[in-house]
Structure formats: structure tokens, C-alpha cells
Amino acid sequence: MRELQAILGVSRSMIAGLVAAGFVTPSRGPRNAYRFTFQDVVLLRTALQLRAARIAPRKIVAALARLSESLPDELPLSGIRVSAVGNDVAVRTGPAQWDAVTGQLLLDFEVAEIKGDVVFLDTQPTRKNLAREAEEWYDLGEQLRTSDAGGAERAYKKAIELSPQPFYAAYVDLGALLCEMEARCEDALRVFDEALSHFPKDAVLHFNRAIAFEELGRFEDAERSYQRCLELDPSYADAHHNLAMLLEKRGDPQGLVRHLNAYRRLTT
Structure with missing residues (x-):
């Protein structure tokens, strides 16, 4: 209720x-x-x-x-x-x-x-009507996200399909949702790649893409995506933190210290 x-x-x-x-x-x-x-x-x-x-x-x-x-x-x-x-x-x-x-x-x-x-x-259908309908589908996706992941996925996809212009928030939330679902990180990567074709200089998309690569064990690709995120936004604290942890796994202690220090400077 x-x-x-x-x-x-x-x-x-x-x-x-x-x-x-x-x-x-x-x-x-x-x-x-x-x-x-x-x-x-x-x-x-x-x-x-x-x-x-x-x-x-x-x-x-x-x-x-x-x-x-x-x-x-x-x-x-x-x-x-x-x-x-x-x-x-x-x-x-x-x-x-x-x-x-x-x-x-x-x-x-x-x-x-x-x-x-x-x-x-x-x-x-007019451009205005399509935009409004896309927003409605996106809102439904947000409502279903915690209770019906499959329904939320379909709603986000419908919002992207109907929107007369690239729907940034729907791409971000759909990709994140898929990454949270078991064995769907490959699908999430496809969503982020499509989104980056519209928003190539968006740090958040590169960050989320790096997380998907990490989940798939593609650490070299993940490192490149974190680096690209930080090129676009050097103040992205979470990217510094995640990259530091990744570099530790990859046997790069200097990289670990550099990005961990950057994370601490940004968060204290």
C-alpha cells in the first residue's frame, strides 16, 4: 500500500x-x-x-x-x-x-x-507529444525500478525509443539498472556505447562504462574509461577512488597512491 x-x-x-x-x-x-x-x-x-x-x-x-x-x-x-x-x-x-x-x-x-x-x-504524433510520452515512460521506469526490474527496463527503452532527441537520463538509468542485474553488464555496455554516440564528452557515462568493464573482468578497458572520465572531469572523486582500487589490483602502487590522494583531497 x-x-x-x-x-x-x-x-x-x-x-x-x-x-x-x-x-x-x-x-x-x-x-x-x-x-x-x-x-x-x-x-x-x-x-x-x-x-x-x-x-x-x-x-x-x-x-x-x-x-x-x-x-x-x-x-x-x-x-x-x-x-x-x-x-x-x-x-x-x-x-x-x-x-x-x-x-x-x-x-x-x-x-x-x-x-x-x-x-x-x-x-x-507531434514532437511535443512524443517528448511528453517519453517522459511518462521514463517516470514509470523510475517507479518500477525497485519492484519490477524487467518492467523498468522496458519502460526506459520505450522512453528512449519515443524521445524526439537523445534521452540522457533514460540511457544512464537503463545502463545502471542492467549493470545491477546478474549477467547483464554486456547489455549495459551497449546502452552506454549508444549513449556516448550522442554524449561523447559526458564523464558520468564514461564512469558507468568503466564499472561495467570491471564487472566483466575487462580491467584494461575499465582503466581507460576511468582515465577518460577524469580527463573530462578531474574533480570526479568516485572515479579517482575506483581507479585507485583498480590500479592496486593491477599491481601499480604509484597509481594507487596518486589517485587515492586525489580522492582524499576532493572529499575532505
């Missing part, structure tokens, strides 16, 4: 009210504590958004009941978007859009009447 409150940004009583109203049916864990699935989180977040859009509670319950049947066990790469269209609830999964209550497919445009004329509103 505490994790869900943090994700949704609402009070415990509001979540309890949504559960009591039948929006979701969570299971029970130790000490009778609620246990919410990924689908529950999506449905509760959607319920809050639809309530804010003044959709009738009965219609929300009917829409979410149908939606819960179609939600996958894992986060879909195509994404799921639920929105209020007038008094109705529309669901978009990938290129398709359908009415959440009836299941009827909806046309991929809206019709508005302006001064007696029918106007078709262009809904092609």
Missing part, C-alpha cells in the same frame, strides 16, 4: 475507497496486507484520471472491468493509454483505439464543429 501511495501520489484512504468501490480486487499477503499487481496499478491510476475528468462512477467501473480482462501480465511495449472522450472512456493500445465499455473500435481522429464547419483534427 505504501509503494502504491508513492506511485499514485494519493492518500491511503483514497486508495482504500477505490478498492471498496470495486475498481480493483487486490490479493492479501502476510498480516492481511494488500498486494497489488501491475494491472491493479494501471487500473487505479486510470480510475483517478477518469474521476478527475468527471466520468460517471458506474461508467468507470464498467470500463475498468472490461479493461482488466485485456491487460497483459507485463508492461506492453506498445503502451496503454486511457482517456475521457466527452462522456465516454477510450482506450488506445498501439495504433488501435476502442471504447472501453462497448469494445467498439474508434476512428483515429476527432470531429469538431467550428462555425458550422466539420473539422478533422490531426492526431499525428
Whole structure:
């Protein structure tokens, strides 16, 4: 429940009210504590958004009941978007859009009447919309990071894919996440290499790349990456520390002392 409150940004009583109203049916864990699935989180977040859009509670319950049947066990790469269209609830999964209550497919445009004329509103993805959607996927990755590493990975990748410009934070966090996962440091290196093609002079990326090399036992490559990090930012204390420890392993006592002294100067 505490994790869900943090994700949704609402009070415990509001979540309890949504559960009591039948929006979701969570299971029970130790000490009778609620246990919410990924689908529950999506449905509760959607319920809050639809309530804010003044959709009738009965219609929300009917829409979410149908939606819960179609939600996958894992986060879909195509994404799921639920929105209020007038008094109705529309669901978009990938290129398709359908009415959440009836299941009827909806046309991929809206019709508005302006001064007696029918106007078709262009809904092609704009740079601004893509940037906003990428930010949403990134935020979801941050929320899932501690509870669902696989879901967080997919969310970060989707943010990178959708962003109209290189998404620095998503690259950094995806690479770090992969490095924390068993046997994924090779994948992390590919992420850092791609990021460095966009941000070649970023010290943090070179530092993280060095850590991945160390985890793989590629100490010579790790040393070069730490050195490159320090060329770009000589005040990077952690790089001095890690490089000192690495040089000790590689039998370079002078290098150890030099970088350890630099680390101490920077941190005292």
C-alpha cells in the first residue's frame, strides 16, 4: 500500500475507497496486507484520471472491468493509454483505439464543429507529444525500478525509443539498472556505447562504462574509461577512488597512491 501511495501520489484512504468501490480486487499477503499487481496499478491510476475528468462512477467501473480482462501480465511495449472522450472512456493500445465499455473500435481522429464547419483534427504524433510520452515512460521506469526490474527496463527503452532527441537520463538509468542485474553488464555496455554516440564528452557515462568493464573482468578497458572520465572531469572523486582500487589490483602502487590522494583531497 505504501509503494502504491508513492506511485499514485494519493492518500491511503483514497486508495482504500477505490478498492471498496470495486475498481480493483487486490490479493492479501502476510498480516492481511494488500498486494497489488501491475494491472491493479494501471487500473487505479486510470480510475483517478477518469474521476478527475468527471466520468460517471458506474461508467468507470464498467470500463475498468472490461479493461482488466485485456491487460497483459507485463508492461506492453506498445503502451496503454486511457482517456475521457466527452462522456465516454477510450482506450488506445498501439495504433488501435476502442471504447472501453462497448469494445467498439474508434476512428483515429476527432470531429469538431467550428462555425458550422466539420473539422478533422490531426492526431499525428507531434514532437511535443512524443517528448511528453517519453517522459511518462521514463517516470514509470523510475517507479518500477525497485519492484519490477524487467518492467523498468522496458519502460526506459520505450522512453528512449519515443524521445524526439537523445534521452540522457533514460540511457544512464537503463545502463545502471542492467549493470545491477546478474549477467547483464554486456547489455549495459551497449546502452552506454549508444549513449556516448550522442554524449561523447559526458564523464558520468564514461564512469558507468568503466564499472561495467570491471564487472566483466575487462580491467584494461575499465582503466581507460576511468582515465577518460577524469580527463573530462578531474574533480570526479568516485572515479579517482575506483581507479585507485583498480590500479592496486593491477599491481601499480604509484597509481594507487596518486589517485587515492586525489580522492582524499576532493572529499575532505
